[in-house]
Amino acid sequence: MLLTVVDEQPGSLDTLGMARTIGTPVAAVAFGTAADGAKLADELVKHGVGTLHLISHELLTDYAPEAFGEALAQLIARLRPEGVIATGDDRGAEVMAQAAARARLPLATQCVSVTGGDPWQLTRIRGGGMLLEDAELTAATKLITVAPGAAGAAEISEVRAVDECVVEAFTPELAPELARTRVVARTTRGDGVSLATAEVVVSGGRGVGSAAGYAVLEELAGLLGGAVGCSRVATNNGWRPHSDQVGLTGTKISPKLYIACGISGATQHWVGCMDAAAILAVNTDPEAPMVTRATYAVIGDVHDVLPAVVAEIRARAGPRR
Amino acid sequence: MEVLVCVKRVPAPGAKVPLTEDAQDIDTRHLGFTIGPHEECAVEEAVRLVEAHGGHVTVLAAGPPEVAEQLRYALAMGADRGVLVDTGAAELDPEATAAAVVHAIRTLDAEPFDLVLFGNESADAGHYQVGIRVACELGLPIVGGIKGIDVDGAAGDRLRLRRDVATGVEVYEVPLPTAAAVKEGLNLPRYPTMPGRLKARKAQLLTIPFEPAAGGLRKVRLRQPHDDREAAIVLGHGAAAAPAVVDVLEELGAV
Numbered sequence: 001m002l003l004t005v006v007d008e009q010p011g012s013l014d015t016l017g018m019a020r021t022i023g024t025p026v027a028a029v030a031f032g033t034a035a036d037g038a039k040l041a042d043e044l045v046k047h048g049v050g051t052l053h054l055i056s057h058e059l060l061t062d063y064a065p066e067a068f069g070e071a072l073a074q075l076i077a078r079l080r081p082e083g084v085i086a087t088g089d090d091r092g093a094e095v096m097a098q099a100a101a102r103a104r105l106p107l108a109t110q111c112v113s114v115t116g117g118d119p120w121q122l123t124r125i126r127g128g129g130m131l132l133e134d135a136e137l138t139a140a141t142k143l144i145t146v147a148p149g150a151a152g153a154a155e156i157s158e159v160r161a162v163d164e165c166v167v168e169a170f171t172p173e174l175a176p177e178l179a180r181t182r183v184v185a186r187t188t189r190g191d192g193v194s195l196a197t198a199e200v201v202v203s204g205g206r207g208v209g210s211a212a213g214y215a216v217l218e219e220l221a222g223l224l225g226g227a228v229g230c231s232r233v234a235t236n237n238g239w240r241p242h243s244d245q246v247g248l249t250g251t252k253i254s255p256k257l258y259i260a261c262g263i264s265g266a267t268q269h270w271v272g273c274m275d276a277a278a279i280l281a282v283n284t285d286p287e288a289p290m291v292t293r294a295t296y297a298v299i300g301d302v303h304d305v306l307p308a309v310v311a312e313i314r315a316r317a318g319p320r321r
Numbered sequence: 322m323e324v325l326v327c328v329k330r331v332p333a334p335g336a337k338v339p340l341t342e343d344a345q346d347i348d349t350r351h352l353g354f355t356i357g358p359h360e361e362c363a364v365e366e367a368v369r370l371v372e373a374h375g376g377h378v379t380v381l382a383a384g385p386p387e388v389a390e391q392l393r394y395a396l397a398m399g400a401d402r403g404v405l406v407d408t409g410a411a412e413l414d415p416e417a418t419a420a421a422v423v424h425a426i427r428t429l430d431a432e433p434f435d436l437v438l439f440g441n442e443s444a445d446a447g448h449y450q451v452g453i454r455v456a457c458e459l460g461l462p463i464v465g466g467i468k469g470i471d472v473d474g475a476a477g478d479r480l481r482l483r484r485d486v487a488t489g490v491e492v493y494e495v496p497l498p499t500a501a502a503v504k505e506g507l508n509l510p511r512y513p514t515m516p517g518r519l520k521a522r523k524a525q526l527l528t529i530p531f532e533p534a535a536g537g538l539r540k541v542r543l544r545q546p547h548d549d550r551e552a553a554i555v556l557g558h559g560a561a562a563a564p565a566v567v568d569v570l571e572e573l574g575a576v
């Protein structure tokens with residue numbers, strides 16, 4: 001049996017497709033109350049999953065990485081599944097690593113494909129997508145997380161709905177001290193355009209030249225309803241806050257359009273923007289990797305090109321814009 | 322406050338990531354190395370915490386003897402002591418790395434640490450688990466993705482930890498001793514000063530040899546990702562390209 005960790009997040013059930021490429025039967029596991037379980041079971045029926053193991057405990061009513069991981073480790077000890085598959089978002093990765101550590105099992109993270117058998121043969125991404133690693137995973141129960149975005153790509157071939165998804169309740173034994181790493185407060189971000197979700201990102205690197213130089217990027221982003229991004233050089237120079245940084249150690253984005261201004265295209269930056277549907281590079285160097293790998297390029301100085309683009313947009317919009 | 326920071330030596334490739342002939346590693350003959358950016362912020366945070374609250378910063382790196390370079394960089398940033406866990410040249414799987422770090426911490430156990438910092442994931446292998454495995458083995462609490470650390474409580478015996486999530490910010494309050502896995506953006510790391518570098522160059526590192534057993538994840542080979550992008554369409558040069566650019570923006574529905 002394979003267990004897939006699911007929740008109410010959109011895309012969470014995508015991992016079921018990946019699980020089916022490894023083997024069957026596939027059961028689901030989720031954290032939550034009986035009401036959460038009933039709601040998820042209704043969804044799982046459509047996805048052909050006949051069993052949901054529902055982990056409930058008073059220490060699990062808000063996110064707590066240690067308690068979640070311990071609870072999952074206990075369920076693994078109880079069911080002894082062949083493998084457990086979870087989404088590799090921040091929380092999924094953290095809970096699986098906690099479970100792996102507590103169950104003393106190996107864990108392969110950031111997987112993009114897996115072939116069942118013993119050992120499992122898998123491919124995982126390294127360096128945020130810089131390289132692929134083929135690897136073998138040997139364990140009584142094999143734990144993997146799926147690289148964000150990779151699960152949705154797996155062929156979900158002819159899933160037949162089942163009549164019923166049985167909810168099996170599981171109550172772990174959790175030491176009260178595990179509450180020490182529970183969320184105690186939250187703040188919610190304002191509504192403005194965020195780098196992670198913006199459809200257009202106007203991003204600047206060393207070629208922008210100074211903090212003040214970003215004014216024209218801000219102006220263009222404003223006209224396009226987008227967000228401003230930057231390279232690590234801009235962050236390290238104190239030109240932009242780290243929350244603007246695109247790349248391996250910044251934010252990985254997939255906008256419809258990425259406008260890279262004065263950014264050379266080092267791999268650590270590239271892996272953060274390579275999922276953009278289109279990339280426009282503005283750079284003085286026609287040989288810069290960002291220029292050669294972009295969809296469109298303009299060869300020139302950021303501070304010549306961008307003001308002209310802003311003026312052209314305003315001119316086409318008419319005198320009142 | 323006694324703080325331990327675990328750092329990794331990682332290659333710093335440019336636009337291309339060359340591989341060795343046996344496809345086991347990045348070919349680093351022509352590359353520089355660096356401390357992982359998450360861990361560089363961890364070192365900076367540790368130095369600031371000790372500047373504010375007293376104590377010492379110990380940096381630890383597991384790997385080949387060359388990790389001394391990254392330990393010395395951390396010493397130049399203001400860490401007090403460097404510990405080199407010599408595990409040889411071959412890359413370790415994450416269980417083996419965790420075992421090496423645990424072994425070293427137990428060897429150093431004379432002064433227990435109040436805080437053990439890790440990077441959230443290494444910049445090269447990115448296994449997302451070494452810090453959690455070490456904390457678990459040592460019975461320490463740990464939270465990952467941390468971008469803010471404040472010492473809290475009247476007795477200064479708790480930490481308030483913040484991390485970014487899709488919807489905003491989550492706050493945790495953990496008792497010391499604790500571990501935390503941090504991300505770049507926690508702070509802006511300082512550049513080492515000249516006197517700092519000179520002192521670091523002369524510092525004695527403590528070397529702990531260790532040969533960990535292999536874990537259950539075995540690397541078979543590395544590969545370059547497939548890239549079938551076509552060459553860019555050059556829209557023009559300088560300001561004169563603006564009309565062509567706006568045509569494209571209109572085509573893409575961006576204006």
Ligand SMILES: Cc1cc2nc3c(=O)[nH]c(=O)nc-3n(C[C@H](O)[C@H](O)[C@H](O)COP(=O)(O)OP(=O)(O)OC[C@H]3O[C@@H](n4cnc5c(N)ncnc54)[C@H](O)[C@@H]3O)c2cc1C
Binds near residue numbers: 204230245266335
């Ligand atoms: C482990 C690790 C992690 C990293 N993580 C990240 C990350 O998350 N994000 C990130 O961005 N980087 C990251 N880096 C750094 C990365 O390797 C590069 O150093 C960085 O991306 C370079 O930034 P840049 O392109 O702005 O600067 P440069 O590489 O210096 O490029 C500047 C570009 O601007 C062009 N230019 C100069 N002047 C002008 C002008 N007036 N008009 C137009 N073009 C001009 C130049 O031709 C050049 O192409 C990481 C590095 C390491 C080792």
